[in-house]
Amino acid sequence: MRDVMTICNYCGCGCGVYLKVEQGRIVGSTPSGNHPISRGNLCSKGWHLHEFIHSKNRLTKPLLRRNDTLCPVSWDEALEVTAQSLRKARDRHGADAVGVLSSAKCTNEENYLLQKLTRAGLGTNNIDHCARL
């Protein structure tokens, strides 16, 4: 079994957690003893942090709506349809007709990239996330 240090994915406390990895699966979470926030403690959500990762409900394939149902497609097709549709909306209705919601669950790097894409690529400042919810 291997321990990988990471930061808990739930609230804004930012506790240090070790994920226990065995044969490619995450099988447990334990607190970091020296981390300045958690100091050897976790809450019930933190102790069960690993449980949703291998949930059978996880999405594993890109989906595209065809005849009102979401069907599995290749990454290339899903990305191409998205890029074309966003470009079409922008060309037809103007850049401010496109809106982007980023995520307080994603990393700083991902948030940075998405606002860069929105501003520099799509040409709008219509980007926000759920800070107020």
Next chain:
Amino acid sequence: MVGLATSFGSGAMTNSIGELEGADVLLVTGSNTTETHPQIGRNILNAVDHGAKLLVIDPRKTDLARQADIHLALRPGTDIALINAMMRVILDEDLADQLFISMRTEDFIELRDYLFRLDLDELARITGVSLRDIHEAACIYARSCKSVICYCLGITQHTCGTDNVQAIANLAMLTGNVEKEHGGVDPLRGQNNVQGACDMAALPAVLPGYQDLTDTDVRKRFEQVWGADVPPVPGKSLTEMTHSGPDGDIRAMFIMGENPVISDPHLNRVEATLKQLDFLAVSDIFLTETARLADVVFPAASFAEKGGTITNSERRVQLCHRAIPPIGNCRPDSEIIMELGRRLGCPGMDFDSDAEIMEEICLLTPIYGGMYYDRLAENWGLQWPCWNRDHPGTVFLHKYYFARGKGRFTVVAHQEPSEQPEEKYPFTLVTGRGSYHHYHTATMTRNSRRLVRECPEALLEISRKDCKDLELHSGEMVEVSSRRGTVLVRLEVTDRVKPGTVFTSFHFWEVPVNKLTVDALDPRSKCPEFKVCSVNVRKAAHA
């Protein structure tokens, strides 16, 4: 955040979480800390064990309120009246920190004149709290020089949310409890990286590091690095986008890791808006209620399947490590964004690693100026502002001077919530995070077997008196309706809520409580009024 930024110049927690343990007085308002921020709650309780006084302002008798020296159970939506009353008491008792006020703040005279015109009995009547309790709490808070205020969404999710925050800032400045260790104003951030998403400017009106989007020089710096124009006009906020309605301006959306169909106010309108879009793409780890409405759904990698950094409530930027490769055919969101960017012809979308993205962030974001990966890896991350490679990070803010220069007092007056109880809808519904075991729209926690076991469904908290008057019983299904919609929910009789008030959480899609909430917004922060709406409760037709 807007409120605190106006008063202090920065909208983040002024202290570090560990400092709470050293405080002498903790004033917690609008935060069910032990359930929503358990480790911060532990710090608060440790401080109490060491002899600190705990004051809790909350309409509900939360677990933390039960531990409080004084619990001010105010009527929902009357925070400003309560804080103004406390400030008036502090002036009357001559407990204001005159030296701090004259050296470090401005506009005090207007506030003082305003407070002296207020009638304390009238304020107490508005809040529903006894004047004796207000007086005692104010004196306890003001007499200590290590007083901390912690607040959360119970303060901000009102139409007067920005004013609420400014009232809190006034109170802290009035007593000089701002610029030091163990003393300050600490907004607790809900999501693991809500601080970082704000810092990185996933916001419509600022560029990374809260730099002014309308400033030509700032834009020019970004344009030079990005190799593309930055639009100069602020964009639409989340609720403006999700409530634009069937004839709205928004025609296409990309949503990454959010579930507005459950989390946003006045849901019927959100769903109508998203359904009529020409195109909707969603990236998430589960097929959420929002993803079900999408034209394209991307399977995203979870936090355990990618690296990167996140920033916690105390401004600490921390490294996450990849434990396993993405499951199935999932990809990290960063790859999805860069691939989309390349296809849309956006320049600068080919980074080889998260560390390389961070280098661009350091270059363009002064407060993140020294957050290089090699430094973050050396210890437990760094707290911003961290201006350069040699800067040690900042444990508490506003030492010697406020981020904006001088702290600004703002006169704020009580205003009634946007909706009042009336004959047809006699109860005030407060919504919030209701369980130690669930998280936000519960997309993750409800895929966690043992968390579901502990808390399988939503409950509507009601007082024993109201339950008896309505001839209802604990555990039975009831219909809760507002002017906007109706939901079915199971009743729980408890002493946590006062008569006239009911409470439930928004974790469960079966009880989409945001079908009831009002879509009135705070005009400045655009924060919806989740905490107050008028409802009726009655026996469910087919229970």
